[in-house]
Structures are given as structure tokens and as C-alpha cells.
Amino acid sequence: MNLRGKKLGLLLSISPDHVNFSHGVGLAETALASGVEVYLYCIDEAVPGIQDPRIIRLKENGVRLFACAYGAHKRNLTMNDTALFAGLTVVADLMADTDRFISFN
Numbered sequence: 001m002n003l004r005g006k007k008l009g010l011l012l013s014i015s016p017d018h019v020n021f022s023h024g025v026g027l028a029e030t031a032l033a034s035g036v037e038v039y040l041y042c043i044d045e046a047v048p049g050i051q052d053p054r055i056i057r058l059k060e061n062g063v064r065l066f067a068c069a070y071g072a073h074k075r076n077l078t079m080n081d082t083a084l085f086a087g088l089t090v091v092a093d094l095m096a097d098t099d100r101f102i103s104f105n
Contacts, residue, residue: 004035009098011091012046013105016054021046024104025054028063038063039094042083047071050083059083066090 008031012024028038040063042050049055050067059065059082067083079085095101 005037007037007039007098009094009101010038010040011101011103012040012042012049013044013103015045016049016052020104021049025058027102028058032058032061032063039066039098040064041066041091041094043068043071047075047077
């Protein structure tokens with residue numbers, strides 16, 4: 001099955017040390033290797049994970065990375081250009097505009 005050009009939305013809400021965070025990263029890597037456009041939104045406990053080397057590598061390989069602005073503010077994290085910081089309307093847009101949307105909690 002040719003997946004090139006398909007869009008995958010991923011939501012991570014767990015900390016980088018949780019196994020499901022690793023599963024989300026693995027799915028993103030596999031999707032990218034198959035030519036899928038990947039959109040990744042980190043919320044709640046996953047917001048600090050935007051500094052994780054695995055996430056940085058995903059971004060370098062083409063993942064479009066978003067993070068919850070409120071979650072960053074709540075955790076006193078500096079908002080920088082690592083990710084596009086946004087609100088839940090972006091999650092709604094990703095859910096509506098991707099071919100598949102998967103959440104790792």
C-alpha cells in the first residue's frame with residue numbers, strides 16, 4: 001500500500017519516560033519512512049518532551065511539531081522555536097485535516 005502523501009496526526013500526552021511516548025515516536029518514524037506527512041502535538045506531560053533527542057530528530061526529519069502553549073506556561077517552560085506553541089484549536093484542526101489521528105496517553 002502506498003502511503004506517500006497521506007497525513008498522520010499524533011497526540012502525545014505522557015512523559016518522555018513512559019513507554020507510550022516511545023511507541024508514538026516509533027510510529028512517527030515508521031510513518032515518515034513510508035512517505036507520510038506527520039503532525040505531532042505534545043500536550044500535558046509530553047510538553048517537556050519537545051526537548052527529547054528523539055523528538056528533535058523527528059523534527060529534523062520532517063515532522064511538523066506542535067506543543068501546548070498552556071502546558072508550557074503551566075510548567076514554566078520557555079516557548080522557543082523548537083515547536084509551534086498553540087492551543088487546542090490546532091488539535092481540532094489536526095483531527096479534521098489528517099487521514100488518521102492517534103493519541104498516546
